[in-house]
Amino acid sequence: MLTGCADTRAGGPTVAEPGAGATPVVAKLAAPAPEPEPAPTIAAAEPEPEPEPELRAPDGTVIAPCEDVPKGMACVPGGPFIRGTDDGPENTRPAETIWLQTYYMDLNEVTYAEYKACQGEKRCGRAGPLYNDFSRPNQPMVGEDWYEAVQFCEAQGKHLPTEAEWEKAARGPEGKLHPWGDEPATCERAIIMDARGRSCGVKKRMEHPDKGRTFEIGSRPPGVYGLYDMSGNAWEWVADWYSRDYESCGDACRGVNPRGPCDGAETCKGHDEKLVRGGSWYWVAKYATGAYRRPHYPGNDPFHHFGFRCAASLEEARAIARAPADAPAATDGASAGAPAADGA
Numbered sequence: 001m002l003t004g005c006a007d008t009r010a011g012g013p014t015v016a017e018p019g020a021g022a023t024p025v026v027a028k029l030a031a032p033a034p035e036p037e038p039a040p041t042i043a044a045a046e047p048e049p050e051p052e053p054e055l056r057a058p059d060g061t062v063i064a065p066c067e068d069v070p071k072g073m074a075c076v077p078g079g080p081f082i083r084g085t086d087d088g089p090e091n092t093r094p095a096e097t098i099w100l101q102t103y104y105m106d107l108n109e110v111t112y113a114e115y116k117a118c119q120g121e122k123r124c125g126r127a128g129p130l131y132n133d134f135s136r137p138n139q140p141m142v143g144e145d146w147y148e149a150v151q152f153c154e155a156q157g158k159h160l161p162t163e164a165e166w167e168k169a170a171r172g173p174e175g176k177l178h179p180w181g182d183e184p185a186t187c188e189r190a191i192i193m194d195a196r197g198r199s200c201g202v203k204k205r206m207e208h209p210d211k212g213r214t215f216e217i218g219s220r221p222p223g224v225y226g227l228y229d230m231s232g233n234a235w236e237w238v239a240d241w242y243s244r245d246y247e248s249c250g251d252a253c254r255g256v257n258p259r260g261p262c263d264g265a266e267t268c269k270g271h272d273e274k275l276v277r278g279g280s281w282y283w284v285a286k287y288a289t290g291a292y293r294r295p296h297y298p299g300n301d302p303f304h305h306f307g308f309r310c311a312a313s314l315e316e317a318r319a320i321a322r323a324p325a326d327a328p329a330a331t332d333g334a335s336a337g338a339p340a341a342d343g344a
Contacts, residue, residue: 055079057099057256064102070312070320074226078102081168082175084246085291091245092291095175098164099256104317105161105169106309108217108228109236113137115144115152123155124148129305130343131213133205138216140234142305146274146298149237153310157320161311163240163293164258166277169311170231170290172224177289179223179230185285190232191215192279192288199281211344214281214307231288234307235276239264242273242295274298276306282344305344 066075118124198212240260262268279288
């Protein structure tokens with residue numbers, strides 16, 4: 001056999017082993033195809049919140065929400081409330097559910113300074129207290145008659161509240177007896193007469209000191225809706241003609257937005273008295289409730305030291321908001337067992 005020749009015996013040709021130091025040949029495998037990207041997951045859209053159901057009064061009136069609140073006022077949301085009582089004075093009976101549209105109420109009683117500013121602009125009649133020590137700028141204006149209270153509120157683009165508006169603002173929707181609830185009136189909560197005397201024992205200056213005096217507005221904590229002095233300090237005129245009770249008033253005092261006898265007309269046959277509400281510095285706690293009703297003649301004869309505050313309808317509040325900046329500013333104030341007459 002010759003050296004260096006390939007062996008061609010049975011089995012066919014053979015492949016020589018690579019020599020030392022030779023680089024082996026390695027077959028390259030194809031890379032696997034990449035997995036497809038998963039499709040992005042799109043979160044389901046949040047469902048739109050269900051709209052608040054419309055609140056409708058029994059006559060179909062849609063009760064509107066509170067809108068922009070005029071300066072110095074608070075919104076009283078519309079809806080039902082309990083007006084009157086079943087166990088109070090006869091003229092407060094019966095308790096009944098009444099509906100009101102949303103409206104606005106002055107935070108405070110109209111002040112002496114506010115009224116005198118209106119008087120100085122010749123938009124309000126000449127009026128004021130006969131007692132001394134009642135003319136601090138921020139004391140409630142007292143001594144005006146019902147017509148002068150109406151005139152002032154109209155000069156501000158507002159109105160004197162109806163009896164129903166005043167009562168809801170004083171008692172809230174559930175018919176509590178006072179602005180703070182059913183707890184009795186005390187001098188910690190209202191300016192009234194207590195065991196120390198009138199006006200929580202604070203004397204009036206100069207003559208007749210024991211008659212006491214009003215306090216400056218907002219001297220006690222606010223009640224429902226954030227309103228001050230709805231109990232005590234000064235009695236407050238309301239718009240309605242007086243009826244001896246709600247039962248005899250009938251439909252004029254029921255339903256939606258009642259305005260009292262004759263629907264609040266300028267004259268009302270068989271009715272010659274208006275009302276004041278809320279009690280005062282001069283009288284004891286039983287008068288300082290959100291339900292007590294005191295009738296009096298609109299000309300304020302005999303003379304009494306009554307006060308008032310104003311209210312605004314939704315339409316009046318919108319007009320106030322549209323008023324030009326240089327327009328006169330709105331206020332920031334602010335029988336049947338009735339007390340005997342003594343000027344208070």
